[in-house]
Amino acid sequence: MANIKEVAHHAGVSVASVSRVMAGHAGVSEATRQRVLAAVKALDYRPDLAARRLRSRRTDTIGLIVSDIRNPxxxxVSRAVEDVAYQQQWRVILCNADENPDKEAAYLDLMRDENVSGVILSPTLARLARFRPADYPFPVVLIDRCERDTAADAVVLDNVDAAYRLAAHLIENGYRRIGCLYGAVSATGHQRQEGYAAAMAAYGLKPQAVAAQATIDQARTAARNLLQQEPRPDALLASSGLILLGTTEALREAQLRFPEDLALAGFDDLPWTRLVEPAITVIAQPTxxxxxxAIHLLQQRIAQPDQAVRRVVLRGELQVRGSSARRSPIRTGHLLTAM
Amino acid sequence: MANIKEVAHHAGVSVASVSRVMAGHAGVSEATRQRVLAAVKALDYRPDLAARRLRSRRTDTIGLIVSDIRNPxxxxVSRAVEDVAYQQQWRVILCNADENPDKEAAYLDLMRDENVSGVILSPTLARLARFRPADYPFPVVLIDRCERDTAADAVVLDNVDAAYRLAAHLIENGYRRIGCLYGAVSATGHQRQEGYAAAMAAYGLKPQAVAAQATIDQARTAARNLLQQEPRPDALLASSGLILLGTTEALREAQLRFPEDLALAGFDDLPWTRLVEPAITVIAQPTxxxxxxAIHLLQQRIAQPDQAVRRVVLRGELQVRGSSARRSPIRTGHLLTAM
DNA sequence: CAATAACAAGTAAACGATTACAATAATTAT
DNA sequence: ATAATTATTGTAATCGTTTACTTGTTATTG
Incomplete structure (x- = not known):
């Protein structure tokens, strides 16, 4: 592979001129620009990124640390991030921390080693609790998870609101003993449980929430337990797509039909929620x-390290489907007038 | 951040010794090793990767180019690759080529720029047709797609065999007019169609295959068309998870029940295939x-550039479920004796 | 027309590691 | 005890860029 010296020699100019042309900098005449471009083409020259990064001290690389890419x-989200990044000639290093604080720490160290320009992070509960941007040698934008008092750039869903609306929808459709399965290991799960509890309280109902790991298997087990309760819940709210999946499996297993035996609703508008019969009512997240x-926030932060902290809060969209269909009119009417 | 010089000075040794210790090379006494390690700890030193890569001419980075990470x-697969890679201190650059040859080419150029140690590639049809490892400045391992005569390292499913078994299963369960929806843009789709056609031929049945883009929407449309045919197929075989999803949507839309109105079977054992009722018969791929x-093959190729080309062929596992349940005994008995 | 500004192009010093080679010290063999 | 060998350590060149600085030209201005 040709290097910058050979290109310079071939074009009859200095390496500085070649560098300037490659970087698209001003201060180079059209004539030399053309000669350089010709030489670049002739030699099939491409600047060496390692050298460039060493000298310029910038990598144009960002880290994306999530719990598990297999979570739809x-x-x-990662697909969206990567699309934007590559369009702007940035690289993305994707990492799966598996909700494991040690793994998360290891990947953050790796980000330091790579001297990344910035990181998009979906933090574990432990890290989020004491998160301060100043503790990191690169800009960080949080996604999906963020507490009310977190002083950091973040992009999140309004989880409390979304869960509130989802629960309120169930209540208004006549359900009373609504159980909630929420993710125990993430701030998101807790906030959704909070929104659910608030809705229950607003309607004078007793909440019954059960924490579960955000995996299909764990959710299935947790749902099984909830279904054993006496009296059995008449509706179930699942705080994420994976938990909804596990919950639905538990219903199938117990031969319970929705909405006849109990209603079902959850988060994440995944294709399969429209395939089961009836389709499942969900909050769609604008992934x-x-x-x-997230990546735009990050870019702005990189460009202006001292700008004020920003939080982008997105609204989830309620998709009403058959799984939460209105209950027998007798009860429903009663509730609606009581409101 | 401290650099190697400062560490050397702090430890009272030369930079060479520090470098040797960091690289874990032999030829350094235990005494100096300890002093260096102490200095490293004291200064919180981490070697600069850009410098290391520039000088050593190796990046310990691999590229992973797939069509779309959103395809389950x-x-x-990418999760598996990343797990192994990070364990060995390698970096992964993930790219989505969207079955677009131009995008694919752009990403391969990027791999060259990054001077990656190797690439794992799921090639477009166009590239696969004239694929020669020697055309690339880095080792390449193909995944998911590979022709019989491709002279390159590859890891693939035995697609023809898997599709044959899936089709044979339908036939043996009494279905006759079996339609096949296969991915038009990948070698995999074609091979599965081939296996399907072989099974149909073996049983003296007329194949009816329809190509579709491997997206949910396109598959739904294609399935609609197939369902319009007269006489209507009595079974449908979908050549991938996404196509199966679109096909299932089309059945729901047309209010057709499986297996009563027609049987259904496909590829990829995704969680939702067990959630619909009845559950769907699939070929599970060992992702x-x-x-x-793939990553092991790549590592071996990097270590031994001249070793013989290898192909790893994996077997899919048939998961029989309700969607392909045996048809009315009259026809079935007839066929089984005829075998 | 001289003085000055504006622009183009080149020179050479970084950036922070690795590594070939030389030099020295410590062992072992004779 | 000396030579030969081996194990450590250090010196300095090198990887391929970017960029501050210098120099040389050309255009502008009073």
Whole structure:
């Protein structure tokens, strides 16, 4: 592979001129620009990124640390992030921390080693609790998870609001003993549980929330337990796509039909929620917007390290489907007038 | 951040010794090793990767180019690849080529710029047709797609065999007019169609295959068309998870029940295939093994550039479920005796 | 027309590691 | 005890860029 010296020699100019042309800098005449470009083409020259990064001290690389790319929510988000990044000639290093604080720490160290320009992070509960941007040698934008008092750039769903609306929808459709399965290991799960509890309280109902790991298997087990309760819940709210999946499996297993035996609703508008019969009522998350907003925030922070901290809060969209269909009119009517 | 010089000075040794200790090379006494380690700790030193890569001319980075990470098959594979890679201190650059040859070419150029140690590639049809490892400045391992005569390292499913078994299963369960929806843009789709056609031929049945883009929307449209045919197929075989999803949507839309109105079977054992009722018969792909095998092949190729070309062929596992349940005994008995 | 500004192009010093080679010290062999 | 060998350590060149600074030209201005 040709290097900058050979190109310079071939074009009859100095290496500085070649560098300037490659970087698109001003201060180079059209004539030399053309000669350089010709030489570049003739020699099939491409600047060496390692050398460039060493000298310029910038990598144009960002880290994306999520819990697990197999979680459809993160799959979508990462795709959005990568699309924007590559369009702007940035590289993305994707890492799966598996909600494991040690792994998360290891990946953050790796980001330091790579001298990344910035990181988009979906933090574990432990890290989020004491998160301060100043503790990191690079800009960080949080996604999906953020507490009310977190002083950091972040892009999140309004989880409390979304869960509130989802629970309120169930209540208004006549359900009373609504159980909630929420993710124990993330701030998001807690906030959704909070929104659910608030809705229950607003309608004078007793909440019954059960924490579960955000995996299909754990959710299935947790749902099984909830279904053993006496009296059995008449509706179930799942705080994420994976938990909804596990919960639905538990219902199938117990041969319970929705909405006849109990209603079902959850988060994340995944294709399969429209395939089961009846289709499942969900809160759709704007994953694409979320990913794009995150990388844009990051870019702005990189450009202006001292700008004020920003938080982008996105609204989830309630998709009403058959799984939460209105209950027998007798009870429903009663509630609606009581409101 | 401290650099190697400062560490050397702090430890009272030369930079060479520090470098040797960091690289874990032999030829350094235990005494100096300890002094260096102490200095490293004291100064919180981490070697600069850009400098190391520039000088050593190796990046310990691999590229992973797939069509779309949102395709669950690739989501799983990439997760497996990343797990193995990070364990060995390698970096992964993930790229989505969207079955677009131009994008694919752009990403391969990027791999060259990054001077990657190797690439794991799921090639477009166009590239695969004239694929020669020697055309690339880095080792390449193909995944998911590979022709019989491709002279390159590859890890693939035995697609023809898997599709044959899936089709044979339908036939043996009494179905006759079996339609096949296969991915038009990938070698995999074609091979699965081939296996399907072979099975149909073996049983003296007329194949009816329809090509579709491997997206949910396109598959739904294609399935609609197939369902319009007279006489209507009595079974449908979908050549990938996404196509199966779109096909299932089309069935729901047309209010057709499986297996009563027609049987259904496909590829990829995704969680939702067990959630619909009845559950769907599928070929499960060993995505984890596939990812691991790919990165291991790549490592061996990097270590021994001249070793013989290898192909790893994995077997899909048939998961029989309700969607392909045996048809009315009259016809079935007839066929089984005829075998 | 001289003085000054504006612009183009070149020179050479970084950036922070690795590594070939030389030099020295410590062992072992004779 | 000396030579030969081996194990450590240090010196300095090198990887391929970017960029501050210098020099040389050309255009502008009073």
């Amino acid at each position: 929510f993160f799959t979508e 694409d917007d979320l990913g794009r907003a | 098959f690739f989501t799983e 984890d093994d596939l990812g691991r095998a």
